[in-house]
Structure formats: C-alpha cells, structure tokens
Amino acid sequence: MVQPEQVTEHAGTVRMTPDTSRRRAIVLVIVIALITEIVTFEYTLVSPALPNIAAAFHTTQPGLVITTTMLVAGVTAPVLAKLADIHGKKKLLLCGAASFMVGSLACAIAPTFPVLLVGRGLQGVAVVGVVVSIGLIRDLLPPRYVPVAIGAIGVGTGTGSILGPLLGGWFIDNLGFRACFWFLLAYMAVAAAIVATIVPETPVRIRHRLDLLGAVLLGLGVGALIVAAVRPDLRVPSAVVGVVMLVAFVQAERRTSEPLMSMTLLARPAVWTTLVAALFIGVISGATSVLFPQLLRSPAQPGESGSGMGFDAVEFALYYGLPQGIAGCACGFVAGWISRRHAPRTALIVAAGLLTCAVSLTAAGLADTHGMVVLVGALMGAGIGMYYSGSANLIVEAVPANTQSVSQSMKNTAEAVAGSFASAAVGAILAAHVLTVDPTTHQTVFPTSGFHTAFLLCSASGVLALLVAVAMRTGRTPATGGVAPGTE
Structure with missing residues (x-):
C-alpha cells in the first residue's frame, strides 16, 4: 500500500509573508527566469540552424538535433525532479x-554528427530547471503572486523569445552555427552563477528514496518508442518493447511505497486531463520546431503554393522567430493573469485554439507570403505562451507542494515524449520525400507534399488538445497559488 508522502517543512514556513516587498518577489522571479530562459534559447538559436547543420554533417535528418534534446529531457526530468523534491530544488537546478x-x-566542438547529438542530449538535462523553477516560485512567493509569476517564468526575461531568434540568425549567417553553442555556454555560466548567489534553497522536502526500478523502466519504455519513430526497420519490435516497458512501469509504481510518479496523483482528473492535453500540444511543439525552419528556409518551388520562402537565418528570425517571441512573451503574462482572475482552463483552451489555427493555415499552404509568415509566427508564440502558463497553473492547483517538482515533470515528460516522437516522425516523413540537394549550399530540399502531410498531423493534434481542454471539469475557478503540502 502506498503511504502518504512526508514533507519536512510546510511551504508556509518558506514563503515570504504577504507584506514582503514586491520588489524582492520580482527580483527572485527575474533571477530564476534567467536560468530557465536557456530552454527557450536552445530552440530559438538552434532550430534556424537545422539546414546548416544538415549541410555541415551531410545528414538528411537534422531534426534529430531537436529529437535528442526532447528525448533526454523527457526521460531525465522525472528522475531529477524527484531528486529535487528529496534533496532540494536549487541543487538540482x-x-x-x-x-x-x-x-x-x-x-x-563536435567533429561528427553523433558527437553533436550527445552534446544535445546533455543540454536536454537542463529542462529540469523549468520543472524545478515552478516549485521554487511556489515555495518562495506568497500565493497571490504565484499564478502570474508562473506566467513570467514561462516567458522568461524575454531575451530567449525576442532576442534569441535575432541572435541566432546573426550567428548562423556570420559566424556559423557553432557560435550559437558557444553563446549558450557563456550564457548558462553567467546565469548559474547569479542563481547560486541570489536564490535561496527551499527546505520543502519529501522523505523518499529514489525509485531506481521505475526510472529504468520509464527510460527504456520512452527510448524504445523514440527508436520506433526514427528507425522504420525496427518500428514494430521497438514499439512492442516500449509499450511493455511502460506497462511494467505503471505496475511497478502501483506496488512501491515510494514511486517515481505517484499513480494516485496521476489518477486525479485535474492531473491526467492536463497530461493528455500536454501530449497533444507536445506533438505540435516538437513537430513544428523541425518543420518551420526547414519549410521557410527552403527555396520556393515553381507552381507550388506554400513550398518555401527561401529565407536565410536572419530573415527566418525576423519574419517568424521575432513575432513568435514577442507574442509568446506577452501572452505568458496574459495567461497568468487569466488564470488568477478567471481560470487556468480558459488559458489552455485559448492556447489550443491558437496553435491549431497556426498549423492549419500552414497545412493549407497559406504561409507563403511575408505577412502570413508573421501571422503564423505570432499565433504559434501566443499559443505556446498561453499553454505554458495555463497548464503549469493547472498542475500547481492539483497537487501538494512537496510533490510539485515531480508532478510538473509528469507534464514535461508528456510534452517531451510526444514532442520527440513527433519531431522524429515528421523528420522521417521529410527524409522519405527528398526532392533534391542544392549543389552549392548542400541544403536538402523537400517537396510540398511532405510538409503538407506533417502539418495536417499537427492540425489534428491541435483539435484533439482543444477538445480535451473544453471537456475538462477541473481548472474552472480562479487559480489560488496552490494547495497546502500533504493535501490529498
């Protein structure tokens, strides 16, 4: 029988008092956002470089650069989040x-594509910062600040969303794609030093041991499913192994007194419905991070609408990345306000609608003018910003403080698994429909049909996410900043 989870101290002993300086709260949010910003940076800087990476390493599947990061993030986040709940959130951050x-x-410095993928995997571990930061915010701030602060964490300081695409475009066109990784290294070194100096550790703990069996079963299950997406020749056996491992994981978690993921928490409607929505949104996020750079940077094909814009990296940043960043930054705050004043479910519904609209317009071949690319980018950014804040607030409202990190990691794992599977799947779709390879730039050119099919899959996933959000019976009241520790 699963025992009630223990916590050494209540969040109320850690949080600032209601009359604590608002300035102090703002400083903490900004500093924590600095380090979580890196997750935005590692996509806004690197995604535009996919065609350049493909040419440099002579690969037809540059999407694996995104897939690998998402895969490692999905597998490691629950383990690291559990360790954060046990040993301290700041330490794991x-x-x-x-x-x-x-x-x-x-x-x-990667000399080969496999080495580059190993590096991207190590970068994926940093996603624990996003998961843990929400718990830190909940522990350190008064409840009334939490919903909007979560929205602020979602959009970060704005540099990753707004300046990231411009910096990435300039780096890629003028210094090469490797400059993006040198920048990421320097940025993280500075951000980590600031966090280590300013952000206090929270004494909120859960008295658990790490469930190693659960971690192994989850990792094997998720990894096998990704292999099934990437390797058509191993699709059936890998899929079977993945399903068996995940079923074994669920059974093992039900029998252990200290599970990696509490099945009791997962069974709560507020949690499992949010995770289902996260799966569908994760498909869109993972797939489009591969699709848009390759579509918009591909040369236009005569007689085919929506076949590409031929953007260089800076143009991609200006017309797609920048509108996406600005809209995402603004809507993260808006969604936090909506969650506090109305309901986090409302933010989730709006997010799913915006994302579905963006990918549907692209699937219809309408992202073929500068104006339409700007519109699609803004819709994508607004949708992601609204989603992050709305879904995070839904989890905060559903679980006690001492399981906050691992509970947020459940959502992150759902997003990462779906995203890595989707990015690998659409990468395989494009790789199976190579039109030609530009002899001058060595850039791979794909036909419109491949992009059309891939974006239709994204559109279908968006509709399903919207239906789940509308049907949710929870999250219909204003967010309060979280339930008390130990609440069942």
Whole structure:
C-alpha cells in the first residue's frame, strides 16, 4: 500500500509573508527566469540552424538535433525532479545547468554528427530547471503572486523569445552555427552563477528514496518508442518493447511505497486531463520546431503554393522567430493573469485554439507570403505562451507542494515524449520525400507534399488538445497559488 508522502517543512514556513516587498518577489522571479530562459534559447538559436547543420554533417535528418534534446529531457526530468523534491530544488537546478554547459561545449566542438547529438542530449538535462523553477516560485512567493509569476517564468526575461531568434540568425549567417553553442555556454555560466548567489534553497522536502526500478523502466519504455519513430526497420519490435516497458512501469509504481510518479496523483482528473492535453500540444511543439525552419528556409518551388520562402537565418528570425517571441512573451503574462482572475482552463483552451489555427493555415499552404509568415509566427508564440502558463497553473492547483517538482515533470515528460516522437516522425516523413540537394549550399530540399502531410498531423493534434481542454471539469475557478503540502 502506498503511504502518504512526508514533507519536512510546510511551504508556509518558506514563503515570504504577504507584506514582503514586491520588489524582492520580482527580483527572485527575474533571477530564476534567467536560468530557465536557456530552454527557450536552445530552440530559438538552434532550430534556424537545422539546414546548416544538415549541410555541415551531410545528414538528411537534422531534426534529430531537436529529437535528442526532447528525448533526454523527457526521460531525465522525472528522475531529477524527484531528486529535487528529496534533496532540494536549487541543487538540482544547478546540476542541470552544469550538464547543459558540458553539452554546449561538446556541440561547439563536435567533429561528427553523433558527437553533436550527445552534446544535445546533455543540454536536454537542463529542462529540469523549468520543472524545478515552478516549485521554487511556489515555495518562495506568497500565493497571490504565484499564478502570474508562473506566467513570467514561462516567458522568461524575454531575451530567449525576442532576442534569441535575432541572435541566432546573426550567428548562423556570420559566424556559423557553432557560435550559437558557444553563446549558450557563456550564457548558462553567467546565469548559474547569479542563481547560486541570489536564490535561496527551499527546505520543502519529501522523505523518499529514489525509485531506481521505475526510472529504468520509464527510460527504456520512452527510448524504445523514440527508436520506433526514427528507425522504420525496427518500428514494430521497438514499439512492442516500449509499450511493455511502460506497462511494467505503471505496475511497478502501483506496488512501491515510494514511486517515481505517484499513480494516485496521476489518477486525479485535474492531473491526467492536463497530461493528455500536454501530449497533444507536445506533438505540435516538437513537430513544428523541425518543420518551420526547414519549410521557410527552403527555396520556393515553381507552381507550388506554400513550398518555401527561401529565407536565410536572419530573415527566418525576423519574419517568424521575432513575432513568435514577442507574442509568446506577452501572452505568458496574459495567461497568468487569466488564470488568477478567471481560470487556468480558459488559458489552455485559448492556447489550443491558437496553435491549431497556426498549423492549419500552414497545412493549407497559406504561409507563403511575408505577412502570413508573421501571422503564423505570432499565433504559434501566443499559443505556446498561453499553454505554458495555463497548464503549469493547472498542475500547481492539483497537487501538494512537496510533490510539485515531480508532478510538473509528469507534464514535461508528456510534452517531451510526444514532442520527440513527433519531431522524429515528421523528420522521417521529410527524409522519405527528398526532392533534391542544392549543389552549392548542400541544403536538402523537400517537396510540398511532405510538409503538407506533417502539418495536417499537427492540425489534428491541435483539435484533439482543444477538445480535451473544453471537456475538462477541473481548472474552472480562479487559480489560488496552490494547495497546502500533504493535501490529498
């Protein structure tokens, strides 16, 4: 029988008092956002470089650069989040930062594509910072600040969303894609030092041992499913192994007194419905991070609408990345306000609608003018910003403080697994429909049909996410900043 989870101290003993200086709260949010910003940076800087990476390493599947990061993030986040709940959130936040720096160095000097993928995997460990930061915010701030602060963490300081695409475009066109990784290394070193100096550790703990069996079964299950997406020749056996391992994981978690993921928490409607929505949104996020750079940077094909814009990296940043960043930054705060004043479910519904609209327009071949690319980018950014804040607030409202990190990691794992599977799947779709390879730039050109099919899959996933959000019976009241520790 699963025993009630223990916590050494209540969040109320850690949180600032209601009359604590608002300035202090703002400083903490900004400093924590600095280090979580890196997750935005590692996509806004690196995604535009996919065609350049493909040419440099002579690969037709540059999407694996995104897939690998998502896969490692999905597998490691629950384990690291559990360790954060056991040993301290700040400690694990900084451990993730250290792994990211090693990975960035490996990517910057990678002589081969496999070495680059290893580096990207080490970077993926840093996603624990996003998971843990929400718990830190909940522990350190008064409840009334939490919903909006979570929205602020989602959009970070704005540099990753707004300046990231511009910096990445300039780096890629003028210094080469490796400059992006050197920048990521330097940024994380500075951010980690600031967090280590300013952010206090929270004494909120859960008295558990790490469930190693659960971690192994989850990792094997998720990894096998990703292999099934990437390797058509191993699709059936890998899929079977993945399903068997995940079923075994669920059974093992039900029988242990100290599970990696509490099945009791997963059974709560507020949690499992949010995770289902996260799966569908994860498909869109993972797939589009591969699709948009390759579509918009591909040369236009005569007689085919929506076949590409031929953007260089800076143009991709200006017309797609920048509108996406600005809209995402603004809507993260808006969604936090909506969650506090109305309901986090409302933010989730709006997010799913915006994302579905963006990918549907692209699937219809309408992202073929500068104006339409700006519109699609803004819709994507607004949707992601609204989603992050709304879904995080839904989890905060559903679980006690002493399981906050691992509970947020459940959502992150759902997103990462779906995203890595989707990015690998659409990468395989494109690789199976190579039109030609530009003899001058060595850039792979894909036909419109491949992009059309891939974006239709994203559109279907968006509709399913929207239906789940509308059907949710929870999250319909204003967010309060979280339930008390130990609440069942």
